[in-house]
Amino acid sequence: MTDPSRPSHLHPVPDVDDDAPATPVPVDNPNLPEPKVTIEKRKPVLAGWLTNRRDFLATARHAGANLGYASLYHGVRLPVYAGRLALMSPRGACRFIASTNRWVWDREAAPLREFAVRTEDVEEYMRLARLRSGRIRLRGLVTLVAAVFGLGFALWLYVLAPAYLYAFAAGGVLLLGFAGQQPDAPVVGPAVLKTEVQKLTGSIVLRGLDSIGNAKISAAIKKGGEMNGLRFVSEIVRDGPGYRADLDLPYGVTPEDIMEARKPLASGLRRKVGCVWPSPDPSEHEGRLILWVGDKPMNETTKPAWPLLKSGQVDLFKPVVFGNDQRMRDVAVTLMFAAVVVGSIPRMGKTFLMRLLLLIAALDPRAELHAFDFKGTGDFGALEPVCHRYRAGEDPEDIAYVLDALRELKEELRRRAKVIRELPRTRCPESKVTPELASDKSLGLHPIVVGLDECQVAFEHDEHGDEIEAICTDLVKRGPALGIVAMFGTQRPDAKSLPTGISANAVLRFCLKVMGQPANDMVLGTSMYKAGYRATMFSRSDRGICWMAGEGDDPRIVASAFVDAVAAGQVVARARKLREEYGNVTGHAIGKGPEKTSITDILADVLEVIPASEKAVWCERIAARLAALRPETYGGWKGENVTAALKPWGIKPGQVWGQTDTGEGKNRRGIERAAITAAITRRDADRAAA
Ligand SMILES: Nc1ncnc2c1ncn2[C@@H]1O[C@H](COP(=O)(O)OP(=O)(O)OP(=O)(O)O)[C@@H](O)[C@H]1O
Numbered sequence: 050m051t052d053p054s055r056p057s058h059l060h061p062v063p064d065v066d067d068d069a070p071a072t073p074v075p076v077d078n079p080n081l082p083e084p085k086v087t088i089e090k091r092k093p094v095l096a097g098w099l100t101n102r103r104d105f106l107a108t109a110r111h112a113g114a115n116l117g118y119a120s121l122y123h124g125v126r127l128p129v130y131a132g133r134l135a136l137m138s139p140r141g142a143c144r145f146i147a148s149t150n151r152w153v154w155d156r157e158a159a160p161l162r163e164f165a166v167r168t169e170d171v172e173e174y175m176r177l178a179r180l181r182s183g184r185i186r187l188r189g190l191v192t193l194v195a196a197v198f199g200l201g202f203a204l205w206l207y208v209l210a211p212a213y214l215y216a217f218a219a220g221g222v223l224l225l226g227f228a229g230q231q232p233d234a235p236v237v238g239p240a241v242l243k244t245e246v247q248k249l250t251g252s253i254v255l256r257g258l259d260s261i262g263n264a265k266i267s268a269a270i271k272k273g274g275e276m277n278g279l280r281f282v283s284e285i286v287r288d289g290p291g292y293r294a295d296l297d298l299p300y301g302v303t304p305e306d307i308m309e310a311r312k313p314l315a316s317g318l319r320r321k322v323g324c325v326w327p328s329p330d331p332s333e334h335e336g337r338l339i340l341w342v343g344d345k346p347m348n349e350t351t352k353p354a355w356p357l358l359k360s361g362q363v364d365l366f367k368p369v370v371f372g373n374d375q376r377m378r379d380v381a382v383t384l385m386f387a388a389v390v391v392g393s394i395p396r397m398g399k400t401f402l403m404r405l406l407l408l409i410a411a412l413d414p415r416a417e418l419h420a421f422d423f424k425g426t427g428d429f430g431a432l433e434p435v436c437h438r439y440r441a442g443e444d445p446e447d448i449a450y451v452l453d454a455l456r457e458l459k460e461e462l463r464r465r466a467k468v469i470r471e472l473p474r475t476r477c478p479e480s481k482v483t484p485e486l487a488s489d490k491s492l493g494l495h496p497i498v499v500g501l502d503e504c505q506v507a508f509e510h511d512e513h514g515d516e517i518e519a520i521c522t523d524l525v526k527r528g529p530a531l532g533i534v535a536m537f538g539t540q541r542p543d544a545k546s547l548p549t550g551i552s553a554n555a556v557l558r559f560c561l562k563v564m565g566q567p568a569n570d571m572v573l574g575t576s577m578y579k580a581g582y583r584a585t586m587f588s589r590s591d592r593g594i595c596w597m598a599g600e601g602d603d604p605r606i607v608a609s610a611f612v613d614a615v616a617a618g619q620v621v622a623r624a625r626k627l628r629e630e631y632g633n634v635t636g637h638a639i640g641k642g643p644e645k646t647s648i649t650d651i652l653a654d655v656l657e658v659i660p661a662s663e664k665a666v667w668c669e670r671i672a673a674r675l676a677a678l679r680p681e682t683y684g685g686w687k688g689e690n691v692t693a694a695l696k697p698w699g700i701k702p703g704q705v706w707g708q709t710d711t712g713e714g715k716n717r718r719g720i721e722r723a724a725i726t727a728a729i730t731r732r733d734a735d736r737a738a739a
Pocket residue numbers: 393394395396397398399400401402424540592593594608609610611612
């Protein structure tokens with residue numbers, strides 16, 4: 050049992066002998082030295098927006114834009130303003146006469162004089178009366194002189210320059226109209242209506258935290274915080290377009306607990322959820338929370354332009370800026386030594402993000418680009434002038450092209466592994482491609498970047514899906530060390546579209562909006578949803594915003610830069626120039642495709658081996674004839690290979706009567722020539738329509 054008289058810092062050691070009393074051991078040694086480490090944080094001399102060029106430009110641009118807008122707004126309303134002010138000028142004139150009258154007769158001091166009369170203070174009254182007569186004399190004189198001079202000036206203008214007189218008169222009318230406005234309905238209203246965003250204060254933060262329903266936090270707030278470790282560690286400051294609060298959470302509570310409850314937290318803070326971004330502080334302990342609350346939701350904040358849009362070159366071995374975080378600070382990505390997975394529901398910006406990553410690769414003149422778009426809409430079309438291999442579509446010949454290109458890459462993997470194995474340790478100490486090796490053209494170890502958008506189409510292909518998956522898994526596992534970066538984009542992140550060999554081994558993961566935990570964890574990695582990294586929290590308007598995992602310790606939210614097809618074309622034009630100078634314009638960019646090892650046109654080949662004189666031929670015979678026609682492609686084919694290859698074209702084998710080599714009559718599975726010609730007609734018509 051615990052001895053209540055024992056000080057709390059004395060804890061019993063485990064009993065060795067059950068009968069002997071537990072020996073108390075002091076835990077808090079009074080002589081334990083202090084760590085003597087004081088952490089100092091200097092406040093910036095100048096406000097952040099004054100020292101950061103981008104912030105300064107953003108502020109100036111914002112002010113300039115408001116000014117321009119206000120000029121335009123009021124400019125078009127000038128005639129209306131003039132009319133309304135003219136209408137109000139009689140009231141203004143009356144007010145002017147009345148106030149001049151009050152001033153001349155010193156009416157403002159009347160209450161004082163009345164007071165002196167009421168209190169029968171003769172002396173005070175006499176003093177005020179003297180003051181009044183002096184004032185009336187002076188003010189009357191001033192008014193008279195002003196009236197005489199004004200009239201004289203008007204007459205002088207009337208004689209010498211009547212146009213000026215009218216201008217002065219118009220100005221006077223407008224001034225009188227201005228004075229005649231009703232205070233609650235001014236003629237000239239604001240062009241830009243401003244709604245003040247509430248300042249973030251300590252009590253608002255505590256109110257928000259209290260509302261997430263965490264028992265430890267609520268108890269700590271009730272007790273006054275400090276007892277359970279809850280405290281602000283520095284004052285709340287402006288940080289980019291929002292406020293930042295740094296606080297220690299109660300013992301045992303982690304930032305992930307808060308990140309999981311962003312919505313109730315936003316409700317407690319009375320902000321949109323897109324404004325509220327709790328995160329851990331990687332440089333501090335596990336209980337430190339950085340709460341950043343933006344003035345506007347992230348998707349409504351204007352993003353800075355992509356720094357590489359107009360100029361610049363890339364070294365794929367170094368981090369390259371590709372987007373911004375919630376505070377609009379640059380976020381960089383290092384593509385080298387990574388395999389990349391991008392997942393989201395449709396229309397959230399997955400293809401744009403893949404294209405952006407391919408543009409980054411294009412700007413490294415050493416890199417070889419392979420871009421495959423199975424959606425077939427030509428989203429990667431802008432990249433064609435810099436691609437070594439490029440294909441858009443999912444027709445059999447497109448799949449055949451990609452397969453040939455991937456087979457080449459498989460060979461390339463083998464070759465690279467051999468080159469690296471044979472290099473001396475001094476040149477290649479870590480058995481992986483280094484920037485120096487990548488720049489040595491004689492070794493052929495330049496970066497290769499392969500992007501497959503809507504990769505599920507390829508992986509689920511009836512005939513070649515397994516082979517494509519095997520090669521891609523190899524690219525993901527061995528590729529990074531050998532300088533090959535493979536990127537996979539899918540709008541259906543499940544085990545079939547993103548095979549486990551790929552999803553489990555990818556280093557860089559980008560998850561735009563997804564609908565549930567399985568898809569979230571499939572893209573970001575196991576248990577990410579539970580840890581609070583949830584791409585389900587994004588709304589449909591959060592296009593281009595994703596969780597990025599794999600760069601840095603913790604996943605982070607990034608709004609990827611917006612580069613549309615036109616801008617992509619401009620970047621590619623620049624990249625092409627860089628590549629021409631470096632001497633790296635190859636393959637598709639100069640009209641060359643991969644070496645054909647797969648079937649390109651099975652229909653044409655089958656038709657070639659079934660002469661018009663034969664109505665139908667057994668599948669095994671077609672296989673033998675195809676092998677004779679193109680041994681490199683069809684060598685080793687059997688009847689079932691023919692059946693599988695023709696299946697995507699809707700051609701099914703039927704029973705065909707024929708004779709064996711020994712002259713015996715038999716019924717076997719075969720293909721009708723007419724079915725092939727019909728399929729070719731259908732295909733050609735579809736292509737013409739497309
Ligand atoms: N970084 C971004 N910032 C803002 N808007 C973006 C961004 N990226 C994409 N968008 C917008 O989102 C739309 C959809 O983008 P995209 O075509 O890349 O989606 P997707 O996820 O690939 O769709 P699908 O799965 O149908 O191919 C684009 O038309 C674009 O306007």
